[in-house]
Amino acid sequence: xxxxxxxxxxxxxxxxxxxxxxxxxxxxxxxxxxxxxxxxxxxxxxxxxxxxxxxxxxxxxxxxxxxxxxxxxxxxxxxxxxxxxxxxxxxxxxxxxxxxxxxxxxxxxxxxxxxxxxxxxxxxxxxxxxxxxxxxxxxxxxxxxxxxxxxxxxxxxx
Amino acid sequence: xxxxxxxxxxxxxxxxxxxxxxxxxxxxxxxxxxxxxxxxxxxxxxxxxxxxxxxxxxxxxxxxxxxxxxxxxxxxxxxxxxxxxxxxxxxxxxxxxxxxxxxxxxxxxxxxxxxxxxxxxxxxxxxxxxxxxxxxxxxxxxxxxxxxxxxxxxxxxxxxxxxxxxxxxxxxxxxxxxxxxxxxxxxxxxxxxxxxxxxxxxxxxxxxxxxxxxxxxxxxxxxxxxxxxxxxxxxxxxxxxxxxxxxxxxxxxxxxxxxxxxxxxxxxxxxxxxxxxxxxxxxxxxxxxxxxxxxxxxxxxxxxxxxxxxxxxxxxxxxxxxxxxxxxxxxxxxxxxxxxxxxxxxxxxxxxxxxxxxxxxxxxxxxxxxxxxxxxxxxxxxxxxxxxxxxxxxxxxxxxxxxxxxxxxxxxxxxxxxxxxxxxxxxxxxxxxxxxxxxxxxxxxxxxxxxxxxxxxxxxxxxxxxxxxxxxxxxxxxxxxxxxxxxxxxxxxxxxxxxxxxxxxxxxxxxxxxxxxxxxxxxxxxxxxxxxxxxxxxxxxxxxxxxxxxxxxxxxxxxxxxxxxxxxxxxxxxxxxxxxxxxxxxxxxxxxxxxxxxxxxxxxxxxxxxxxxxxxxxxxxxxxxxxxxxxxxxxxxxxxxxxxxxxxxxxxxxxxxxxxxxxxxxxxxxxxxxxxxxxxxxxxxxxxxxxxxxxxxxxxxxxxxxxxxxxxxxxxxxxxxxxxxxxxxxxxxxxxxxxxxxxx
Numbered sequence: 001x002x003x004x005x006x007x008x009x010x011x012x013x014x015x016x017x018x019x020x021x022x023x024x025x026x027x028x029x030x031x032x033x034x035x036x037x038x039x040x041x042x043x044x045x046x047x048x049x050x051x052x053x054x055x056x057x058x059x060x061x062x063x064x065x066x067x068x069x070x071x072x073x074x075x076x077x078x079x080x081x082x083x084x085x086x087x088x089x090x091x092x093x094x095x096x097x098x099x100x101x102x103x104x105x106x107x108x109x110x111x112x113x114x115x116x117x118x119x120x121x122x123x124x125x126x127x128x129x130x131x132x133x134x135x136x137x138x139x140x141x142x143x144x145x146x147x148x149x150x151x152x153x154x155x156x157x158x
Numbered sequence: 159x160x161x162x163x164x165x166x167x168x169x170x171x172x173x174x175x176x177x178x179x180x181x182x183x184x185x186x187x188x189x190x191x192x193x194x195x196x197x198x199x200x201x202x203x204x205x206x207x208x209x210x211x212x213x214x215x216x217x218x219x220x221x222x223x224x225x226x227x228x229x230x231x232x233x234x235x236x237x238x239x240x241x242x243x244x245x246x247x248x249x250x251x252x253x254x255x256x257x258x259x260x261x262x263x264x265x266x267x268x269x270x271x272x273x274x275x276x277x278x279x280x281x282x283x284x285x286x287x288x289x290x291x292x293x294x295x296x297x298x299x300x301x302x303x304x305x306x307x308x309x310x311x312x313x314x315x316x317x318x319x320x321x322x323x324x325x326x327x328x329x330x331x332x333x334x335x336x337x338x339x340x341x342x343x344x345x346x347x348x349x350x351x352x353x354x355x356x357x358x359x360x361x362x363x364x365x366x367x368x369x370x371x372x373x374x375x376x377x378x379x380x381x382x383x384x385x386x387x388x389x390x391x392x393x394x395x396x397x398x399x400x401x402x403x404x405x406x407x408x409x410x411x412x413x414x415x416x417x418x419x420x421x422x423x424x425x426x427x428x429x430x431x432x433x434x435x436x437x438x439x440x441x442x443x444x445x446x447x448x449x450x451x452x453x454x455x456x457x458x459x460x461x462x463x464x465x466x467x468x469x470x471x472x473x474x475x476x477x478x479x480x481x482x483x484x485x486x487x488x489x490x491x492x493x494x495x496x497x498x499x500x501x502x503x504x505x506x507x508x509x510x511x512x513x514x515x516x517x518x519x520x521x522x523x524x525x526x527x528x529x530x531x532x533x534x535x536x537x538x539x540x541x542x543x544x545x546x547x548x549x550x551x552x553x554x555x556x557x558x559x560x561x562x563x564x565x566x567x568x569x570x571x572x573x574x575x576x577x578x579x580x581x582x583x584x585x586x587x588x589x590x591x592x593x594x595x596x597x598x599x600x601x602x603x604x605x606x607x608x609x610x611x612x613x614x615x616x617x618x619x620x621x622x623x624x625x626x627x628x629x630x631x632x633x634x635x636x637x638x639x640x641x642x643x644x645x646x647x648x649x650x651x652x653x654x655x656x657x658x659x660x661x662x663x664x665x666x667x668x669x670x671x672x673x674x675x676x677x678x679x680x681x682x683x684x685x686x687x688x689x690x691x692x693x694x695x696x697x698x699x700x701x702x703x704x705x706x707x708x709x710x711x712x713x714x715x716x717x718x719x720x721x722x723x724x725x726x727x728x729x730x731x732x733x734x735x736x737x738x739x740x741x742x743x744x745x746x747x748x749x750x751x752x753x754x755x756x757x758x759x760x761x762x763x764x765x766x767x768x769x770x771x772x773x774x775x776x777x778x779x780x781x782x783x784x785x786x787x788x789x790x791x792x793x794x795x796x797x798x799x800x801x802x803x804x805x806x807x808x809x810x811x812x813x814x815x816x817x818x819x820x821x822x823x824x825x826x827x828x829x830x831x832x833x834x835x836x837x838x839x840x841x842x843x844x845x846x847x848x849x850x851x852x853x854x855x856x857x858x859x860x861x862x863x864x865x866x867x868x869x870x871x872x873x874x875x876x877x878x879x880x881x882x883x884x885x886x887x888x889x890x891x892x893x894x895x896x897x898x899x900x901x902x
Contacts, residue, residue: 017400017443024439028375033367034360036561038512039593043837046512074360087358094350094803097811098220099357100512100561106358125846132837134512134562135220136814137807138848 003063007032008076018064023047025063026073034074034103038132045131048104049073055111074103077110082148086110089144097135105131109145118149196324198279200253201231201272204324208303208317210237213247215254216264218353219533219563221866222804223264225352227272229801233344234276234337236283236300237316244352249535249555257557258534260568260670262766262864265800266724269861277334279323286323287314339798348803353559365531365558368518370586374403375438376579377445378589380430380599381452382831384665385412387429389451396433396448401440404583405433408575411545427545428571428599432579438590457665458830462506462605465827468662469607469628473501477626477658479634482644484711485654487613490622494613498693502610502682504892506825507603507671508832508840513561514596517576520586521546526553530573531560538570542577564815565670569601594835601669602825602832604630604640608682613654618694620705622654625683630668631661638667639674645713646679647729647764648687653710666827672815673867676765680871681878681892684761688879689888698760698879699742706731706738729764733794733858737771738762740854741792745773755779756787757883761875768868769794772813772876778885784894786849786877789813791869793855796862802855809869810851816873818843822895 004013007030014029026032026049035058038046042057049058050072077083086109096102105128112119112127119127124142133141143153195205203211212231218224228244247254256267280300287305288295291312299306303316316323339345356363381387388407396405410429431450435441472478491497517538518529526548530538535555543550560567576589591599606629613622630637642657649655671677691701709731719725738760742748747758755777762771775787791809799805822841826833834840878889889896 016437016439019443020439024437028437028439031369032360033362033369036364036512037366037514037590039837041593041836041838044512044842074358078359090358091350091354094348094354094807096220096351096354096357097222097807098512098560098562099351099353100220100364102357103360128845129847130844132512132842132844134510134564134815134842135807136811136818136843136848138814138843138845139810139851140807141845142848 005063005066005071006068007071008073009079014063016063019062021059022049022061022063022066022071023058026058032073032075036100036103038101038104044101045108046101046104048107048131050077050107050111053111053114055108074107077107082114083110085148086113086144089147093140093144093147095137095140095144097137101131101133105133105141109141113145113148118151119145196320198282198324199275199328201275202235202279204316204320206317206320208241208315209243210235210241210303210316211243211245214244215247215257215268217257217259217533217535217557217560218246219259219560219567221259221563221808222351222801223259225349226800226804227264227268228352229344229349230269230272231276231279233342234273235279237303239344239349241303246557249557251536258536258568259563260533260565262768262867263724264864266767266861266863273336274331274334277336278329278331281329281334282323282326283316283319285326286319290314290319290322342798345798345800346802349801350803363559364513364561365518365529366513366516366561366590368529368558368588370518370520370529373518373586373588374434374436374583375441376432376434376576376583376587376589377438377441377592378430378432378575378579378595379445379448379450380428380595381454382598383452383454383458384428384667384830385457386452386454388431389453391431391448391450393431396444399440399444399447401436402444403434403436405431405444406582407431408578427574427578432582434579434583434587438588442592454830460665460830461828462826465605465662466503472628472660472662473607473609473626475660478660479658481642481657481659482649483656484649484652485622487622487624487654487656490613490654491611493615494621495616496614496693498612498614498690500610500686500689500890502608502685502890504605504678504681505823506605506666506827507819507823508597508600508825508834509564509566509671510597510837510840510842511560511562511564511566514591514593515566515572516588516590517572518586518588519573519576519580521577521581524548524552526577528553528573528577529556529558531558531567532570532573533560533563533565533567534570537568538573541570541574545574546577546581564672565674566600569669571599593837597835597840598832601638601667603671603674603677604637604664604668606640606678610682610686612686612690614690614694618696618701620648620652620690623648623652624656625658627657627659629659629661630664632663634661636661637664639670640668641675642679643675645729647683648705650709650711650713650729651705651731655711665830666832672812673765673870676763676867676871677816677819680761680763680765681874684763684872684875685878685890688759688761688875688882697748699738699747702738702760702762703735706735727767727860733769734762734764734771736856736858737769737792737794740856741771741773741790744792744852744854745775745790747773753777755884757880757885759876759879759881759883761872761879763868763871765871766867767795767863768865770868770872772872774873774876774880776877776880776884778881778887782885784881786817788849789851789873791851791853793853793865793869794858795865795868796860797857798862799855800862805855805865806853808865809853812867812869813851813873814843814848816870817847817877820874820877820892820894821847822893824893824896
């Protein structure tokens with residue numbers, strides 16, 4: 001079934017079963033490999049994209065449910081000033097280890113900072129705990145979010 | 159993604175030589191044109207504009223080695239890091255030597271080699287400049303990609319010298335002049351991951367992102383019971399599903415009828431059903447309709463509950479095997495002022511790498527090409543050569559960044575499955591495991607059971623210790639990573655000591671998980687020693703510093719280094735006292751007044767040549783909920799921290815990895831299969847559970863060693879000891895969720 005999606009500012013028509021999760025349309029039909037497969041049941045956040053600016057788990061979002069909403073993926077999150085600042089903070093603090101979850105982390109962090117420009121630690125816990133980092137780079141993820149927000153981060157690198 | 163295949167005119171042949179050294183022959187280059195980059199050796203390519211491309215020889219799995227090894231070369235080469243580009247090397251052990259990730263070995267194995275490779279490149283640049291100026295090389299110096307003739311002040315840039323340098327005879331690596339370490343500029347400077355820009359912008363980088371023209375996608379359903387095979391499956395129905403190109407049964411290569419696992423990593427090809435489709439999602443949808451009758455085999459009788467009952471029975475008996483015996487424990491117990499006894503256990507664990515197991519393979523005309531996010535392509539190549547009966551030279555493997563390894567990707571099962579499915583399908587195939595496949599078909603960190611007894615004399619000193627370790631294995635051989643060595647601490651520091659072991663046959667495959675062996679043994683030994691310290695009436699830090707003050711049993715002579723191996727120097731108690739003292743000082747051990755319900759726990763461990771000590775501050779609520787407030791870590795991995803940015807990240811990550819294990823990770827076996835399947839029942843630590851981790855490095859005058867592993871093991875006992883200090887509740891079974899108080 002042909003479905004038209006608005007992805008990263010461009011209209012793309014794909015011919016897939018409408019129950020196909022957005023994740024696999026992005027990765028294997030549209031060749032946008034930045035969005036990652038982690039768990040398949042919305043437990044890890046590796047597949048996080050934005051629909052109209054709000055974070056969703058693309059592994060559990062059938063394309064049929066997307067409709068005309070604007071999809072933003074990691075490949076284009078840097079087109080917004082905030083998304084770019086988040087990416088730069090991630091680089092500046094050398095956050096990644098294996099890096100596999102970081103696309104999802106950046107998407108979740110950008111959405112958090114858009115909604116709450118100066119998040120507290122509790123806000124970060126609430127909004128980022130759906131995204132697993134198996135390498136446990138949480139110290140730097142937290143620090144990077146605070147850097148973008150202009151909030152002082154705890155010093156832990158004696 | 160594309161894998162670059164640069165042609166190299168020069169090559170560096172590396173082969174094992176007597177005494178474990180490396181013999182390197184550098185073939186001289188043809189004269190290179192000015193436009194193209196010039197290869198100085200297999201690792202270094204110098205462009206006319208001064209941009210230097212350095213080959214990263216080892217697979218990157220998140221340990222930062224793709225950045226760290228080129229940093230060492232660049233420092234000795236005397237180039238600025240901003241002028242360095244890093245490329246993953248071709249998989250070619252003939253040229254690069256060992257190219258695997260595991261055991262925190264890359265730094266100790268390559269520190270000297272990388273320095274020499276870089277120094278050789280620098281020497282070639284200096285020679286080329288000296289020849290140009292017709293002066294002695296000794297009158298020239300190199301820095302920041304420029305050679306300077308000191309007397310005249312003349313300079314030539316490396317880019318200008320590249321072609322000339324590449325045509326020179328290559329220096330003997332054994333005799334190149336290394337820099338004085340005090341002049342290191344890149345080593346020791348925090349340096350960002352070279353793949354960072356690609357990671358944060360979502361560019362294809364990982365195994366799961368590989369695309370090959372004409373590629374199909376596969377799923378592979380294996381028997382829930384290890385070693386089981388397919389009796390029948392509804393293949394006709396599956397083949398009619400949308401997008402499905404092939405559906406077939408794979409017999410597998412695992413010997414039938416055995417309830418004992420193969421202790422090697424290449425357990426073979428598990429039987430199952432492959433579904434190959436135009437997209438992975440179509441293959442996955444078809445898989446939901448798959449109905450398989452399995453021949454489960456004898457392992458279906460095995461369960462975690464059964465193992466626990468059997469272990470309790472064995473623990474009452476004399477150990478089947480003697481691992482170590484020092485002095486006379488019976489006499490020591492008879493003369494003891496105090497005896498402490500306790501039993502400990504820990505569960506099986508999965509690795510749960512963030513990137514599920516996957517592999518892309520193309521089997522064509524008797525040749526195999528594989529793109530593998532693996533820790534060890536060599537293992538996969540050897541296994542496929544054996545299974546398919548083709549020479550290793552017919553198998554080309556490409557190293558692709560892996561989304562986490564932790565030991566899981568040392569086993570080449572997905573590698574072999576992808577190759578097999580490609581061969582049958584007659585097309586390139588990308589096999590992706592579901593998360594459930596990944597959790598249920600792992601090589602698990604083996605569980606274990608320990609029964610300890612210790613004797614204290616009237617001065618509160620440890621005079622005897624015994625451990626009966628009930629583990630897994632058969633015929634006197636431990637299952638993979640289920641062993642205990644005779645020199646596990648506190649062996650050699652207690653005059654009377656017995657380690658014994660008894661084994662239970664196990665059908666589930668086991669394998670290394672980050673800091674194999676140590677990740678379990680640290681918990682049991684360091685927790686029990688904390689019990690002993692408290693029974694002695696002394697402060698645990700004082701007790702440990704005293705215990706570490708002197709060896710009380712002559713150490714066995716250090717084993718000879720095997721060819722291609724790395725030296726294994728003996729445990730140095732002074733270095734351990736160093737990290738212990740540092741971490742205690744930083745955490746304010748004995749100096750701070752803690753709130754009611756809060757406590758500090760301390761633990762230390764020597765693993766993978768690294769010395770690490772943790773202090774955990776935890777608060778236990780009146781309802782019994784545990785909150786970890788802060789963690790301090792002190793680390794000694796030798797004379798230099800190659801990349802402090804990566805190193806701090808590894809230490810924080812390994813520490814929090816240990817916390818995640820402790821809080822709730824457990825793999826349970828029932829009816830021969832694994833019960834858990836995803837992150838709901840096998841929880842990974844999350845942001846709201848991650849306390850601050852403060853890291854301190856101290857240096858010792860020995861060559862640097864690895865850091866992927868050593869910072870995990872002591873966290874678990876430090877946590878258990880902190881909970882005891884806070885609440886008086888001793889956790890002797892992992893994870894903490896096994897007993898109250900609940901952990902959050």
